[in-house]
Amino acid sequence: MSILIKNAYIATMDKDGTGEIQNGFLLIENNLISQIGDNSNGTADKIAADKGIDKIIDAKGAILMPGLSNTHTHLGMTLLRGYADDMALKDWLEAQIWPAEANLTAEDVYWGSLLGCLEMIRSGTTAFCDMYFFMDETAKAVEKAGIRGCLSYGMIEFGDVEKGNKEIAVNEKLVSDWQGKANGRITTMFGPHAPNTCSQAFIARAKAAAEKAGVGVQIHVLETEAELNYMKENFDMCSVHHLDAVDFWNTSKVPVIAAHCVWMSDGDIRLFAEKGVTVSHNPISNMKLASGIAPIQKMLDAGVSVTLGTDGCASNNTLNMFEEMKTAALLQKVGTMSPTALPAKAVVEMATINGGRVIDKQTGALKVGNKADMILVDTNKANAAPIFDVYSHLVYAAAGSDVKTMIVDGKILMEDYKILVLDEKEVIEKANERAHSLAARAQKC
Numbered sequence: 253m254s255i256l257i258k259n260a261y262i263a264t265m266d267k268d269g270t271g272e273i274q275n276g277f278l279l280i281e282n283n284l285i286s287q288i289g290d291n292s293n294g295t296a297d298k299i300a301a302d303k304g305i306d307k308i309i310d311a312k313g314a315i316l317m318p319g320l321s322n323t324h325t326h327l328g329m330t331l332l333r334g335y336a337d338d339m340a341l342k343d344w345l346e347a348q349i350w351p352a353e354a355n356l357t358a359e360d361v362y363w364g365s366l367l368g369c370l371e372m373i374r375s376g377t378t379a380f381c382d383m384y385f386f387m388d389e390t391a392k393a394v395e396k397a398g399i400r401g402c403l404s405y406g407m408i409e410f411g412d413v414e415k416g417n418k419e420i421a422v423n424e425k426l427v428s429d430w431q432g433k434a435n436g437r438i439t440t441m442f443g444p445h446a447p448n449t450c451s452q453a454f455i456a457r458a459k460a461a462a463e464k465a466g467v468g469v470q471i472h473v474l475e476t477e478a479e480l481n482y483m484k485e486n487f488d489m490c491s492v493h494h495l496d497a498v499d500f501w502n503t504s505k506v507p508v509i510a511a512h513c514v515w516m517s518d519g520d521i522r523l524f525a526e527k528g529v530t531v532s533h534n535p536i537s538n539m540k541l542a543s544g545i546a547p548i549q550k551m552l553d554a555g556v557s558v559t560l561g562t563d564g565c566a567s568n569n570t571l572n573m574f575e576e577m578k579t580a581a582l583l584q585k586v587g588t589m590s591p592t593a594l595p596a597k598a599v600v601e602m603a604t605i606n607g608g609r610v611i612d613k614q615t616g617a618l619k620v621g622n623k624a625d626m627i628l629v630d631t632n633k634a635n636a637a638p639i640f641d642v643y644s645h646l647v648y649a650a651a652g653s654d655v656k657t658m659i660v661d662g663k664i665l666m667e668d669y670k671i672l673v674l675d676e677k678e679v680i681e682k683a684n685e686r687a688h689s690l691a692a693r694a695q696k697c
């Protein structure tokens with residue numbers, strides 16, 4: 253299968269390469285990008301005449317860019333969108349979310365995950381990094397929807413060794429069953445939940461298991477001031493140093509993603525930069541739960557690789573990375589009282605190349621040899637006139653609903669706003685049904 257995209261404004265997001273191409277073309281052969289370049293001399297038409305191309309997309313009036321990577325989700329939780337709002341994290345989890353999740357079934361997570369995939373396709377996310385339960389179901393949804401997913405099982409052990417053994421075994425099975433499946437679109441990680449819900453010994457075990465399996469690890473860390481205080485009271489140090497004591501942040505063997513990182517000290521930031529930890533910044537969730545403002549500009553200045561995530565749909569309440577990009581930029585500016593903090597291009601890099609490469613090294617930028625994961629953003633829109641700077645447009649003016657076409661691993665998932673891989677109506681209906689049934693089981697209704 254070959255796809256030739258022509259007449260596009262291309263934002264390659266290739267940090268060492270091309271940058272932007274005003275009138276560009278891009279050739280996809282099988283699942284890889286095989287050519288990319290300037291089309292002002294009609295190169296695309298010459299390629300089409302020379303080679304038999306299966307599909308030609310005229311992208312005039314659109315921005316072609318890498319698909320967005322959402323590096324922190326709980327996809328099955330999409331069923332809990334709007335289930336409990338306007339609460340602080342601890343209360344929200346303990347009084348509302350965990351009791352609801354105690355009633356989850358595999359079928360709930362399957363339809364919740366498919367709904368999440370649908371929303372991600374519609375709003376430009378080609379890859380995501382997940383931590384949840386019944387992960388076989390999320391894997392099946394990813395397989396069907398055609399996007400890219402890095403899946404971990406959310407392990408909560410609360411210092412119970414027996415429970416810890418079971419949790420590790422479940423995550424190990426996820427890795428052995430799904431790593432590399434769907435032509436490599438599905439990858440896996442280990443997901444110890446957080447330093448205040450899992451013991452230090454358990455988190456160290458999870459890291460060792462990840463290294464043994466050759467997959468990454470992801471964790472929530474320093475999300476709230478309450479976590480920081482709890483760690484200081486109980487261990488006389490913050491979460492970052494508590495885990496550094498067992499060498500958790502060492503990334504020489506496998507990648508480590510730290511979600512939230514709101515309450516990081518300057519020393520914690522230096523340590524993450526030295527160790528090569530990837531941070532997943534979740535500004536909307538942090539604002540909604542009033543967790544605080546992560547020092548993202550400081551992290552970037554220190555050389556930390558920062559990416560963007562939505563968190564679960566119940567604390568956001570969407571999976572829309574365009575909203576996340578705009579919020580990230582605005583929050584950092586108001587948080588530092590500096591309008592130069594987190595400029596637009598840095599935000600787009602967080603959502604594309606930085607996030608992409610932690611999920612799959614061959615994604616996140618449009619360049620020859622990378623996997624063909626990309627989107628077309630429609631600029632035939634009132635909110636897209638005029639465009640003086642493509643990054644400014646993408647962060648401050650574009651909407652997730654401007655995404656008109658998505659290709660993942662060389663396959664078209666949405667073309668001209670039409671979803672080709674899922675029955676949209678069925679997914680929405682079934683997800684609604686499962687959500688209301690879950691709420692009834694959890695005695696919410």
Ligand SMILES: C[C@H]1O[C@@H](n2cnc3c(N)ncnc32)[C@H](O)[C@@H]1O
Nearest residue numbers: 326349353383384406472563564567
């Ligand atoms: C994997 C586990 O993480 C929970 N979860 C969802 N959102 C957050 C958050 N912002 N912080 C911590 N845990 C969260 C899920 O509800 C699930 O219980």
Ligand SMILES: [Zn+2]
Nearest residue numbers: 472511563564
């Ligand atoms: Zn989370």
